[in-house]
Amino acid sequence: MSGKRTLEFELATTGVDTRGRPVRVPLGVAGAATAEDDEVDVSGHHMLLNLGPQHPATHGVLRLVVELDGEVVVRAIPHVGYLHSGFEKLGEYRHYNQIIPLTDRTDYLSPMSNNVGLALAVEKLMGIEITDRCRVLRVIACEMSRIISHLVWMGTMAIDIGAFTPFLWTFYERERIYNFQEAWTGARLTTSLTRVGGMMADVPDGFVEGLREWCRNFPKTLDEVDRVLSRNGIWCARTQGVGALTAEEAVNYSLSGPMLRASGVPYDVRKDRPYLGYETYDFDVPVGEHGDVYDRYLVRFEELRQSTRILEHALGRLPDGPINVDDPRVILPPKSAAMSDMEAMIFHFKQVMEGVKAPVGEAYFPIENGKGELGYYLVSDGTAKPVRWRIRPPSFINLAALPKMAEGNLLSDLIAINASVDIVMGEVDR
Amino acid sequence: MNPSVGALRERFGRRIGRAVVSCGDSVVYVDPAAIREVLRWLKETAGQQYNYLVDVTAVEYRDPERPLEVVYELFSLERRVPLRVKVELPKDGALELDSVVPVWRGADWLEREVYDMFGVTFRGHPDLRRILMWETYAEGYPLRKDFPLRGRFSRSEQVRQALNIHPEAHYSMEELSIADAYQDLPADVRERLSRGERGEVPEQPPESR
Numbered sequence: 102m103s104g105k106r107t108l109e110f111e112l113a114t115t116g117v118d119t120r121g122r123p124v125r126v127p128l129g130v131a132g133a134a135t136a137e138d139d140e141v142d143v144s145g146h147h148m149l150l151n152l153g154p155q156h157p158a159t160h161g162v163l164r165l166v167v168e169l170d171g172e173v174v175v176r177a178i179p180h181v182g183y184l185h186s187g188f189e190k191l192g193e194y195r196h197y198n199q200i201i202p203l204t205d206r207t208d209y210l211s212p213m214s215n216n217v218g219l220a221l222a223v224e225k226l227m228g229i230e231i232t233d234r235c236r237v238l239r240v241i242a243c244e245m246s247r248i249i250s251h252l253v254w255m256g257t258m259a260i261d262i263g264a265f266t267p268f269l270w271t272f273y274e275r276e277r278i279y280n281f282q283e284a285w286t287g288a289r290l291t292t293s294l295t296r297v298g299g300m301m302a303d304v305p306d307g308f309v310e311g312l313r314e315w316c317r318n319f320p321k322t323l324d325e326v327d328r329v330l331s332r333n334g335i336w337c338a339r340t341q342g343v344g345a346l347t348a349e350e351a352v353n354y355s356l357s358g359p360m361l362r363a364s365g366v367p368y369d370v371r372k373d374r375p376y377l378g379y380e381t382y383d384f385d386v387p388v389g390e391h392g393d394v395y396d397r398y399l400v401r402f403e404e405l406r407q408s409t410r411i412l413e414h415a416l417g418r419l420p421d422g423p424i425n426v427d428d429p430r431v432i433l434p435p436k437s438a439a440m441s442d443m444e445a446m447i448f449h450f451k452q453v454m455e456g457v458k459a460p461v462g463e464a465y466f467p468i469e470n471g472k473g474e475l476g477y478y479l480v481s482d483g484t485a486k487p488v489r490w491r492i493r494p495p496s497f498i499n500l501a502a503l504p505k506m507a508e509g510n511l512l513s514d515l516i517a518i519n520a521s522v523d524i525v526m527g528e529v530d531r
Numbered sequence: 532m533n534p535s536v537g538a539l540r541e542r543f544g545r546r547i548g549r550a551v552v553s554c555g556d557s558v559v560y561v562d563p564a565a566i567r568e569v570l571r572w573l574k575e576t577a578g579q580q581y582n583y584l585v586d587v588t589a590v591e592y593r594d595p596e597r598p599l600e601v602v603y604e605l606f607s608l609e610r611r612v613p614l615r616v617k618v619e620l621p622k623d624g625a626l627e628l629d630s631v632v633p634v635w636r637g638a639d640w641l642e643r644e645v646y647d648m649f650g651v652t653f654r655g656h657p658d659l660r661r662i663l664m665w666e667t668y669a670e671g672y673p674l675r676k677d678f679p680l681r682g683r684f685s686r687s688e689q690v691r692q693a694l695n696i697h698p699e700a701h702y703s704m705e706e707l708s709i710a711d712a713y714q715d716l717p718a719d720v721r722e723r724l725s726r727g728e729r730g731e732v733p734e735q736p737p738e739s740r
Contacts, residue, residue: 182663353636491588497640
């Protein structure tokens with residue numbers, strides 16, 4: 102092999118002059134000759150920007166195609182469906198109790214309230230009256246879900262706008278709720294908490310005391326977040342007056358939940374179409390005034406306090422008694438009975454093999470989820486599987502107003518507006 | 532029974548069909564040709580004020596004889612009363628209906644979803660294209676009862692189509708026209724654009740399993 106190879110070439114300037122001092126090239130001279138030819142008049146030229154589906158600020162696999170005039174959004178076209186799982190189709194092939202695990206996976210940031218919503222819809226369809234203890238436990242589950250859903254929203258929204266610390270605080274509290282959730286259901290995410298006519302399990306020992314103590318401490322974290330964000334100059338500048346919707350527009354777009362209430366419409370399913378005895382709980386519904394991102398923040402913030410209030414109230418009034426209805430047609434007999442008693446075994450067999458049959462009919466049952474009005478619409482033809490299982494997805498419907506809110510705003514405001522909608526793609530795409 | 536049903540009968544006469552109560556919910560059937568007029572009347576008439584469109588969806592029954600139903604779930608925010616309005620579309624006829632987007636903007640994505648999942652065309656919808664499935668999805672309408680749970684194409688055919696997909700097909704016709712990409716488009720797409728068409732589901736390819 103040949104030895105060392107050298108490459109010889111000539112530099113345009115040697116970099117030093119004859120006296121060994123560095124040569125200075127005057128700035129701008131080299132490019133000046135061609136700059137005029139290359140310059141393009143870009144005024145009136147719109148740019149197409151693709152945001153997502155893999156983008157941290159789109160909260161999942163949302164894809165936005167944005168038409169930009171400079172930095173101003175002319176049009177935003179959302180594309181959804183990247184997480185489409187066909188849950189509604191799948192539900193038509195499942196017994197009613199087998200649909201409950203599917204609801205965990207739609208809005209996976211508040212799985213327990215989805216479970217409750219489905220159980221309530223099926224119970225409405227079948228005409229089942231649940232027990233008092235079950236009713237209060239479900240309220241606790243719903244409010245825990247609302248809190249973790251809002252905490253995720255608050256943390257990620259703050260990150261989108263550039264504040265990192267509140268994210269750590271809110272996720273710390275969310276972890277603690279997750280611990281309660283795990284103790285209760287055995288799972289942190291896929292809880293499958295309810296059954297038609299009752300619950301999968303009663304709360305474990307120490308749960309009530311632990312949650313009560315959490316309720317005492319949680320407002321301190323809220324106060325800290327409040328101190329950092331609510332009167333923060335950057336936060337206010339980024340959120341106030343951004344993405345505002347009037348009350349008429351919000352109703353016209355069928356928005357629900359905090360999105361609707363921030364625009365000044367006091368519609369809360371818990372108050373207007375009460376379920377689970379919510380009319381007997383003492384809580385207020387915060388309503389915004391301007392309908393902008395800041396008001397959505399304030400509404401959700403106050404809802405966290407109100408949910409804590411409901412939790413304390415519910416924990417205080419939790420009655421003793423059974424969690425399941427006394428009806429062997431819908432509730433599985435205890436394992437010991439199924440193994441020893443003939444009749445219980447038959448009921449067990451029939452429920453597992455045939456499922457619980459619902460009478461012919463249809464029912465729509467809405468609940469107030471963290472994201473908005475979550476409704477389940479079930480149509481039965483008398484068999485154990487629904488003809489149609491429809492999820493009324495709050496974040497899908499709220500997201501549809503995004504183009505309206507984003508148009509005319511800056512691209513960076515689009516991120517804030519998108520964060521304020523509080524979407525979860527598992528539910529948008531289902 | 533919700534008293535609005537009687538008021539509807541008085542106002543629209545024979546165009547209001549049967550009304551039933553199921554699990555405490557009032558359901559009223561309406562002539563498909565009159566749906567937009569009826570819903571607008573329900574929304575705007577004093578004493579009715581069903582100003583909140585909760586949901587638009589469709590139901591197909593397992594009994595193939597039964598018509599497909601499009602369901603409008605309404606709620607009055609002032610009076611706190613729900614009402615469900617249904618339209619029956621016979622399956623041997625054209626699955627076509629007037630869009631209610633002129634009445635509620637919120638119906639936009641909901642109708643697109645019904646179109647995507649059931650193949651119901653909404654006349655007068657400003658942007659009727661698939662929403663959860665992609666625009667060139669050729670297997671049909673997933674929530675129809677004749678659609679198999681695992682899809683119409685075999686797994687290998689689905690993979691083949693996914694791998695052969697044109698990257699620009701992820702943009703809708705409308706977006707491509709913004710991008711000034713017209714000259715770079717394939718000839719067939721340009722032809723579709725020039726016809727003013729967009730979001731059309733292509734013909735089903737020949738059986739290819």
